[in-house]
Amino acid sequence: MAQSGASVLVNDIDVEEAKKVVCEIQDAGGKAKISAHDISSRKGCSNLIDQCAAEFGSVDILVNNAGILRDKSLLKMTDEEFDSVWNIHVKGTFWCSQYAALKMKESGGGGSIINTTSGAHFGNFGQTNYAAAKGAIASMTYTWAIELSKYGIRVNAIGPTGSTRMSATFASSKNMDNDNLSFIDPTSNGPLITYLSSHLANKISGQIFGCGGQRLALMVQPHYGKTLQKDESWSIQDIDGVMEGFIDEFKNLGMLSLPYPFHEGVFPPSLKED
Numbered sequence: 001m002a003q004s005g006a007s008v009l010v011n012d013i014d015v016e017e018a019k020k021v022v023c024e025i026q027d028a029g030g031k032a033k034i035s036a037h038d039i040s041s042r043k044g045c046s047n048l049i050d051q052c053a054a055e056f057g058s059v060d061i062l063v064n065n066a067g068i069l070r071d072k073s074l075l076k077m078t079d080e081e082f083d084s085v086w087n088i089h090v091k092g093t094f095w096c097s098q099y100a101a102l103k104m105k106e107s108g109g110g111g112s113i114i115n116t117t118s119g120a121h122f123g124n125f126g127q128t129n130y131a132a133a134k135g136a137i138a139s140m141t142y143t144w145a146i147e148l149s150k151y152g153i154r155v156n157a158i159g160p161t162g163s164t165r166m167s168a169t170f171a172s173s174k175n176m177d178n179d180n181l182s183f184i185d186p187t188s189n190g191p192l193i194t195y196l197s198s199h200l201a202n203k204i205s206g207q208i209f210g211c212g213g214q215r216l217a218l219m220v221q222p223h224y225g226k227t228l229q230k231d232e233s234w235s236i237q238d239i240d241g242v243m244e245g246f247i248d249e250f251k252n253l254g255m256l257s258l259p260y261p262f263h264e265g266v267f268p269p270s271l272k273e274d
């Protein structure tokens with residue numbers, strides 16, 4: 001984004017990481033400033049957006065990118081694990097976007113908000129908190145695109161891929177050797193983010209793209225599929241009578257897009273043993 005002329009406020013609670021990015025931008029002749037606000041609080045987000053306006057005179061683009069993982073299966077997940085992921089991803093995105101959109105509305109110059117979701121929101125083992133948060137971010141993206149278009153503000157999201165500190169955590173939680181995972185350059189996500197924030201994307205809002213590595217994919221919105229109508233409401237027997245037709249329509253399940261795995265039924269262990 002800096003290469004394309006944006007002045008960038010690089011925010012990270014880990015200020016050393018933010019410093020590295022700012023130095024890299026400045027060394028390449030770009031404009032960047034450091035900030036270290038904690039986006040898991042309303043105050044942190046408000047200070048962050050105020051700092052951006054104070055440093056550069058306006059807030060035209062917001063990229064909501066900060067995130068953490070606290071993977072556990074449902075039966076083991078604690079409130080702390082759920083809340084910390086929810087606060088950083090969902091509330092941080094909500095608060096930063098609210099403050100940035102207010103500034104964009106006041107300026108009258110429109111703007112672009114880019115959220116970060118993940119294919120995990122399709123469902124992924126061990127990611128109750130993260131999948132829920134990324135699903136909420138996708139839903140907020142659709143909603144804000146509808147609400148904010150009247151101010152000339154476009155809202156899109158990406159589902160990135162890249163070898164980062166986060167993906168290293170993912171590898172270790174799955175007992176995989178990170179060195180053996182194929183490297184995906186995280187900077188390969190940059191051009192799409194820059195494109196979405198530019199006038200080239202004037203016609204694009206409320207959309208989510210998968211990116212990273214050699215991939216560019218449209219992540220389609222959930223929508224109603226096969227729909228049946230009756231003159232009266234549906235009884236249990238009516239529903240059972242047409243369910244085979246719906247089962248034929250079931251798509252692959254989860255982020256790994258496995259073929260629908262429950263055609264043989266889902267039964268308690270005691271029944272399976274019989």
Ligand SMILES: NC(=O)c1ccc[n+]([C@@H]2O[C@H](COP(=O)([O-])OP(=O)(O)OC[C@H]3O[C@@H](n4cnc5c(N)ncnc54)[C@H](O)[C@@H]3O)[C@@H](O)[C@H]2O)c1
Nearest residue numbers: 013014038039040065066067116118160161162164165166
């Ligand atoms: N790496 C992937 O393959 C992948 C896949 C799908 C989605 N994502 C998403 O991409 C985004 C970036 O992740 P990444 O892979 O670069 O991980 P990362 O851990 O390298 O970067 C996330 C950054 O967010 C910062 N952060 C965490 N909590 C914060 C807070 N409260 N306030 C301010 N900063 C905070 C961290 O210090 C860290 O530098 C995340 O939203 C992640 O969920 C990544």
